[in-house]
Amino acid sequence: MSYEFGRFKSITIDKRLPSKVQREHFYHELCHILRHAGRQIMMPAAFRELQEWDARNFTRYAALPLHMINKFDYTEPDIVEVLSEQFKVTPELCSERLYRISEKVKHLAMTPL
Known part of the structure; x- marks a missing residue:
């Protein structure tokens, strides 16, 4: 999960997950912080899906x-x-x-x- 408040940005990863999955979650959340704005809860579903697609795609490129x-x-x-x-x-x-x-x-x- 990523969180932004003004200039403060944070990524929280569940330490109970396997380390390889944690790494992938990090890249996914990093994409949200670097490339996306707004709160997903308040977005139309189609826009939220687009951001999720972008984060998955970013993860593939950033990780490998x-x-x-x-x-x-x-x-x-x-x-x-x-x-x-x-x-x-x-x-x-x-x-x-x-x-x-x-x-x-x-x-x-x-x-x-």
């Missing part, structure tokens, strides 16, 4: 920056587990990030020059 994961061999059979351990995030997040990278590569390969 492309310039850092490019140093790994994507063809390695256990690449998801390797990235999960190296970046201290869940294998699910690593899988999502790798999937999105592969989709972008496919799209770029099909785009004529």
Whole structure:
């Protein structure tokens, strides 16, 4: 959960969660502090959903920056587990990030020059 009051900004993470999940929650809440304004409780549902989508997307990029994961061999059979351990995030997040990278590569390969 993130909280703002004037210039004071705070992120609270549940310490009972596994450390990899805590890390993902941190990136998610950091996005809300850096990129979003207003109180979600008072927002229309569609705008709240947009902010949540943005925070999930931000989490993938912040937790697994492309310039850092490019140093790994994507063809390695256990690449998801390797990235999960190296970046201290869940294998699910690593899988999502790798999937999105592969989709972008496919799209770029099909785009004529």
